[in-house]
Amino acid sequence: xxxxRVLAGTRKGAFVLTSxxxxxxxxxxxxxxxxxxIYHLKGSPADPNRIYASQNTGWFxxxxxxxxxxxxxxxxxxxxxxxxxxxxxxxxxxxxxxxxWEFKRIWHLEPSKTDPDTVYAGAEDAALFKSTDxxxxxxxxxGLRTHPTGPSWQPGAGGLCPHTIILQEPRIYVAISxxxxxxxxxxxxxxxxxxxxxxxxxxxDPDAEAGHCVHHVEAHPTKPDTLFMQKHWDVMRSDDAGxxxxxxxxxxxxxxxxxxxxxxxxxxxxxxxxxxxDSLHYPPDGALQVWRSRxxxxxxxxxTNGLPQRDCYVNVYRDAMSIDTLDDAGIYFGTTGxxxxxxxxxxxSWAPIVRDLPAxxxxxxxxxx
Amino acid sequence: MTEIRVVLPAHxxxxxxxxxxxxxxxxxxxITQRAVLDALESAFPVLGGTIRDRQTGKRRAFVRFYAxxxxxxxxxxxAPLPLPVAAALAARTEPFLVVGAMAGG
Numbered sequence: 001x002x003x004x005r006v007l008a009g010t011r012k013g014a015f016v017l018t019s020x021x022x023x024x025x026x027x028x029x030x031x032x033x034x035x036x037x038i039y040h041l042k043g044s045p046a047d048p049n050r051i052y053a054s055q056n057t058g059w060f061x062x063x064x065x066x067x068x069x070x071x072x073x074x075x076x077x078x079x080x081x082x083x084x085x086x087x088x089x090x091x092x093x094x095x096x097x098x099x100x101w102e103f104k105r106i107w108h109l110e111p112s113k114t115d116p117d118t119v120y121a122g123a124e125d126a127a128l129f130k131s132t133d134x135x136x137x138x139x140x141x142x143g144l145r146t147h148p149t150g151p152s153w154q155p156g157a158g159g160l161c162p163h164t165i166i167l168q169e170p171r172i173y174v175a176i177s178x179x180x181x182x183x184x185x186x187x188x189x190x191x192x193x194x195x196x197x198x199x200x201x202x203x204x205d206p207d208a209e210a211g212h213c214v215h216h217v218e219a220h221p222t223k224p225d226t227l228f229m230q231k232h233w234d235v236m237r238s239d240d241a242g243x244x245x246x247x248x249x250x251x252x253x254x255x256x257x258x259x260x261x262x263x264x265x266x267x268x269x270x271x272x273x274x275x276x277x278d279s280l281h282y283p284p285d286g287a288l289q290v291w292r293s294r295x296x297x298x299x300x301x302x303x304t305n306g307l308p309q310r311d312c313y314v315n316v317y318r319d320a321m322s323i324d325t326l327d328d329a330g331i332y333f334g335t336t337g338x339x340x341x342x343x344x345x346x347x348x349s350w351a352p353i354v355r356d357l358p359a360x361x362x363x364x365x366x367x368x369x
Numbered sequence: 370m371t372e373i374r375v376v377l378p379a380h381x382x383x384x385x386x387x388x389x390x391x392x393x394x395x396x397x398x399x400i401t402q403r404a405v406l407d408a409l410e411s412a413f414p415v416l417g418g419t420i421r422d423r424q425t426g427k428r429r430a431f432v433r434f435y436a437x438x439x440x441x442x443x444x445x446x447x448a449p450l451p452l453p454v455a456a457a458l459a460a461r462t463e464p465f466l467v468v469g470a471m472a473g474g
Contacts, residue, residue: 035380036380057380058430058431058472059378059380059429059431059432059469059470059472060378060380060381060384060419060420060429060432060469061418061419061422061429062418063384063415063419076384076415079417079418079419079423080417080418080423081423082423082424083424102424103423103424
């Protein structure tokens, strides 16, 4: 029987939520690594029972955990994320002074589509690491951090974080707050900034080559050159692998937000969660709404059935939305209020899987045969 | 070599999969903060990077080291521990405490 497994990373541990393909009744397992911040968990497409988790606290730093049995048991693997080269150089600090690159945490883990032992990690300060031994050892792909624009990258409020890693090997996309989006066509050796068309009022030159606060990027699995982006402000799309971007915010009540999702079977169906503004990190009018476009953007409709429409002041973080691949696609997102919502009908109706977890940092879903 | 009792904070005991205190061996003539921590990380490699920063080797900001009711956190890592402390550790009458600092929630 088909099983659906949702991996939720929270401020105080990881939770594994499982259901059958109806996605009505759920079992909750956790907290795993209670008390630790779990920025991200993700399963290997090549072996869904292989799951990687990024575990961190301000006290004891970074740990990477690996499960080989679908999250039942875990093994700590490697946490040595040493930046390559003796002198790591600098990026810009908040006060405009140069600051040496320094490892802080792993924001995102992206397992290879074909090899369970290969996994990429996005590290704050903005660096990309790769492991080919199941997370035991990590090697920095230095071309990203040493890009000529790197010294001008400045952290967003959350840090200088590479939060998006899209693998279309040998092509890789990475998005960094607040540098923008970069693309490698050679497996991560060399990188190009791909921000043409982005306009950001919060930086001195609104159409600068780099410095944009990109919040999340998604690609459709069967249309890999089409990318969708939720930026600090503005929802954007590119149909040429990021060479050019156009705004598709259209009739959204706010084009500020964090996650963006793409329907697995409908190339032009998108999902965003509008947030009031960069200083008001909650939904407009206290009404939690997912907005769906079936036209590839510009024309959006609110999805409200089952979501709180008053007195709701939660946020939805950039990695906290995921979409399953069942015929009737399931949409999932987690909130800073500890709810994980599921729609088993492509967004028409919603129900909470859990209501009272710690603040949810990330949500990933797996469909198991 | 002499054995030293080390008390870990709960999160690190979970990570190292130990209960209660652990014993580590250090050279009898070289009871320093670094010797204790090197021995600890050698016995439990999973603790690498969780007490000391991997890049700088320095104590992580929110970790403290105590023994005999003394705060040893800011002592030079290669300096011999104060004689009464070293004697109490070597005699195993007192443990070396690795503590998560009081900070935040």
